[in-house]
Amino acid sequence: MQGAPPLILQLEGVSKVYRSGDFSVTALADVTLNIRGGEIVAIMGPSGSGKTTLLTIAGALLKPTHGHVHICGIEVTNMDESHLASIRRQKVGFVYQSFNLLEALTALENVRVVIQNGSRNGRSDAMERASHLLDTFGLGHRIHSLPKRLSDGEKQRVAIVRALAKDPDLILADEPTANLDAKRGHEVMELLGQKALELHKAVVVVSHDNRVRQFAQRVLWLEDGRLSDHPGG
Ligand SMILES: Nc1ncnc2c1ncn2[C@@H]1O[C@H](COP(=O)(O)OP(=O)(O)OP(=O)(O)O)[C@@H](O)[C@H]1O
Ligand SMILES: [Mg+2]
Numbered sequence: 001m002q003g004a005p006p007l008i009l010q011l012e013g014v015s016k017v018y019r020s021g022d023f024s025v026t027a028l029a030d031v032t033l034n035i036r037g038g039e040i041v042a043i044m045g046p047s048g049s050g051k052t053t054l055l056t057i058a059g060a061l062l063k064p065t066h067g068h069v070h071i072c073g074i075e076v077t078n079m080d081e082s083h084l085a086s087i088r089r090q091k092v093g094f095v096y097q098s099f100n101l102l103e104a105l106t107a108l109e110n111v112r113v114v115i116q117n118g119s120r121n122g123r124s125d126a127m128e129r130a131s132h133l134l135d136t137f138g139l140g141h142r143i144h145s146l147p148k149r150l151s152d153g154e155k156q157r158v159a160i161v162r163a164l165a166k167d168p169d170l171i172l173a174d175e176p177t178a179n180l181d182a183k184r185g186h187e188v189m190e191l192l193g194q195k196a197l198e199l200h201k202a203v204v205v206v207s208h209d210n211r212v213r214q215f216a217q218r219v220l221w222l223e224d225g226r227l228s229d230h231p232g233g
Helices: 051-058 081-091 107-116 123-136 152-165 182-198 210-215
Strands: 007-020 023-036 040-044 066-071 092-095 170-174 202-207 218-223 226-228
Touching (some): 051 066, 107 123, 152 182, 182 202
Parallel strands (some): 170 202
Antiparallel strands (some): 007 023
16 A cells, blocks of 8 residues: 655644734744645635745745744754755745746746756756646747736746746645636636646645635635634634
8 A cells, every 4th residue: 555645844833923123923823734745735814814924934935933844854944044945946836926927038938947947058958848838737829928918817827837847846825816817716726736636746825715725625724823624713
């Protein structure tokens, strides 16, 4: 019998307190979460519940105030910035609500630069791989377009291709449907779900958009920084 897929993301007793002057805000309180390869988890929660904070900590862009974070079994909690940057580069793909594409580059180039990652070699291989990936996302006819010539749904699909291009184990998506209409939001989530499953990625999508739930295998709820299995739990 095959064992369970590997643990890709582990948050253990994670808290985050933002302090400024005399004020402090507890954005996350004692969050524990384990996600394995091939799992798509939706974390739902209202504005201010801590969703972006959770995702930013999960992607090792922000350190928790308490608790431990492991990515692919590697403890990143107290790692120095140069090691963190390398873990993020190799293991994590981010997708944002506002797409964050490079406006001066075509769809193809936006993906190519991520694959090549500063290396001078392998340009034509990277082009080919980028082009193939974009094609599997229904963007074969758009590869030479600049972001400003793409619809919002197309932009988000390019952004997802870019997140997948480095072949990371973990995909973190912050409100990926927030700027999309219902139809495009559905298309984007469906593609993300399909590809993640096919490529055995672990995916965390945080959203307050209820429609995101149908694409997840597991739905969790975040309220006032506390994570639970049930709304209001
Ligand atoms: N850099 C910061 N400094 C101080 N407080 C912050 C900071 N970032 C977030 N917060 C506070 O932490 C709490 C959680 O914020 P967070 O952005 O994680 O929520 P969210 O669920 O992503 O909200 P939204 O749905 O509006 O994006 C909020 O009360 C917010 O005001
Ligand atoms: Mg947010």
